Amino acid sequence: DAKTTQPTSMDCAEGRAANLPCNHSTISGNEYVYWYRQIHSQGPQYIIHGLKNNETNEMASLIITEDRKSSTLILPHATLRDTAVYYCIVVTGNQFYFGTGTSLTVIP
């Protein structure tokens, strides 16, 4: 079962930063937080992952709280192509259990 809670939907103005929160209060010490996104009728796309430290790559930044009970995915300059469903996943062993995700709409 999914161990994460995310808002159902969010809007963001084009060019602004999109901050997507995720709660994972029952996360264990050795469990990673992964973020994927899914554009309509496509397979999910990897964005970023982290364990304890904040992470940044060419797509996004991941901020994990010190107690690891929540995290925030930041898309620094949202574009229309970033409109998608964003999934925060706590990886337990081998499997991914997807929660409901956040439907992000980037508005022109």
Place this chain on the structure above:
Amino acid sequence: GAVVSQHPSRVICKSGTSVKIECRSLDFQATTMFWYRQFPKQSLMLMATSNEGSKATYEQGVEKDKFLINHASLTLSTLTVTSAHPEDSSFYICSARDLGYSYEQYFGPGTRLTVT
């Protein structure tokens, strides 16, 4: 980056027939592949975990005799939906893990199955 393909991308079949979906890792070897199902406006639901050379592990509530999974090589896994019914109509997505490379999964583009 790592690429996973699925074939076919769309398939329509009649009730009672069987359908096979292929999942291939194109530029890496995958000891583990996963099969998901996604109904409209819902999230992905893990169906089974497929390990090369061994029997698949099915999630609770997924009928192993209805959804046959074969993972005969490090680059190919197949899902066969046997005796398909309209309620099996869904979006089927596979993913693969690169050998020894963290937990990251690479997802295929999905297969849209419609049973009439």
